[in-house]
Amino acid sequence: MIEVYGDPASYIVVAQTLLRIFEGLVICMIIGMVLGLLMGLERNVEAFFDSWIMVLLTFPAICWAFLSVLWFGFSDIGPILTVVLIVFPFVTMNIWEGTKAVEKELVDMATVYKADRFLMIRKVYIPMLMPFVFSALRIALSLSWKIILVGEAFAVGSGVGQKLIYWFEDTRVDMMLAWGVSFMIFMVVIDLVVFRSWERRTFAWRHQIAN
Amino acid sequence: MDGSEFVVLDSISLNVDEGNFASIVGPSGCGKSTLLNIIAGIETHESHEGGSIQVFPKSGAESTPRIGYVFQNARLLNWLTVEGNIQFVLEAQKIPRDTWDGQVAKYLEMVGLEGQEKNYPLNLSGGMQQRVAIARALAIEPDVLLMDEPFSHLDEITARKMRFDLMEILMRAKPTILFVTHDLGEAVFLSDQIYMMSTKPARIFKEISIDIPRPRQPEDPVIFDLEKDLVREFFRVLEAQE
């Protein structure tokens, strides 16, 4: 393992992977939140798209990896596309459930006071959805970093995933584990550090208990 | 109510004068909350014999009436401050922004919560949350203030204080109020008129005017006597139905 991290070139590899994860996540979250919100608010949209979501959920990562190679060759698009197509349905479902679970009582109250759609979405739906967005993001991250490895292994020539398959084909379990386990630990640390503190700050209004 | 014909409310006719406090009293399930929700526009009504709801707003013209509503639960947006909650309805009603600070301060003071602007709802007791809800409803200066058993979820002591404070608010702000409750004593203490409602089908079977001058004292024997009479009236009607 020291062998790996002593070499500065390794950090570039990790950075590449992280960048792809980030790009994939951003796209996932945007598509997922918009679609999830629409599906939760409008019955018709829900009925239309839920079969698409169901179908997308059955696709194995490897299929997208292969398809993106056939379509785009070995490029960054491969792993990112794979991540987006597999993870955004999860985000969508999360937000969709959240939107539907929105407390009718508060929506009714806002309706009585004649809040227009825009105000409702801004001040009622979105704050109520924040916990769901949060958990969706967390799930998305935990899925994404694993999927990106599949994408990198088969559809692009760089990144941690590519290192894994390289050492796999060389049957060097030690090197494979060095890359794999260290990356795992790294991602777990990010999850703990980023999410815990972020959660505490955003949801400050919750932690106050009524006198 | 889908498909089958299920008459919940049958020819209800109410007339509330401006500045008056009218109560609708009846047993649970008689549809009084439903009536309020229909007026507020969160439930729809299928008028078979042509029912209509006409509210003549203070503005005189036939514009849509401004309605304030205080629910059984405060229904505050917990992620907004007290002032944020009031500003929310001011924005919803498209009231000009420059008046907001004044309105917030004025009505918070009226409900006894001056200084609480920046506090969050979850830091407040049940009674205080309900006061915010009342301030919120008053802040838009509604043509009609609807109240659906607003004190029924509070403990008795808090509820008594709230009723007394509501009476004082009435004398200052003079809103037109339509108040729903199952508590006759509460109705007698607060109202100028009481509409008594029965179930199956829901209809108003009696209207009573309460002429006791304000400020009223909760221990006033006149109020007790009136309450006793009304209770007797209710039992009479309910028994006659069986």
Place this chain on the structure above:
Amino acid sequence: MSTRVRGIGLRIGSIFVMLGIWWVTAIWMNDVEILPGPVLIGKTIATNLVTLGPEGQTAYFHIGITLGRTFIAFAAAMLAGIGIGLAMGLRKVFEHSLMALIPLMLTMPTILMVFLAVLWFGFNEVGSLVAVVGVVTPFVAVNMFEGAKAMDKSLLDMAKTFKAPRRMLIQKVYLPMLLPYIFSAFRFGFGITWKIVALAETFGIKYGIGYMFFFWFEQFIMEQVLAWIIMFVVLMLILEHGVFARLESKAFAWRPSHSL
């Protein structure tokens, strides 16, 4: 028109829209190597099902192999998972000793698990079995652990005051309480297993749907790659939504139906 009818109509409509978009894009791109149209894929699938494929096996052969591996591996993972999960829920000893291991196994990326399993146990059935067990068992175990912890103590006490014998307790009280957890582990676990088997087959384990993915991918023959992907997805959908959903509703017939 009633909401239900509209819902079904929209769903069917959306499938047609999907196919429509595919068809139009395929014609517009006019390049079979990039995007063959649905008609061509349909024909390819039909041909695959009827004729012998490369190396002289039928499509059913491959499908059968993948299914076989999936069911066996899944059964093993489920049994192990349920066993471990319940053990952890019922005896503190197990909970403490295994609690540290499980998050580790859950965080491990599938691809790494598959690589390890295959390198250590060989490019064969054992390898793929181990890979599946490694990924799915911890997941099922956690599910069952939660289920065991969540067992409604008041119901158990009630049964005990009526002096219900142990076997009755297990059958009529424990099992039904655990059933929802078993089912959710089942649903999710099966989906994952299916994908892991396909992944394992893709690089090196002989025969099966995954093997076919890779075979045609290497030859850059898009129609076949897409054809096999579609077959895979359709099969999975039928299993998950047709078979399992049906089983689930029977098992939970006592619950009031949630109108949507």
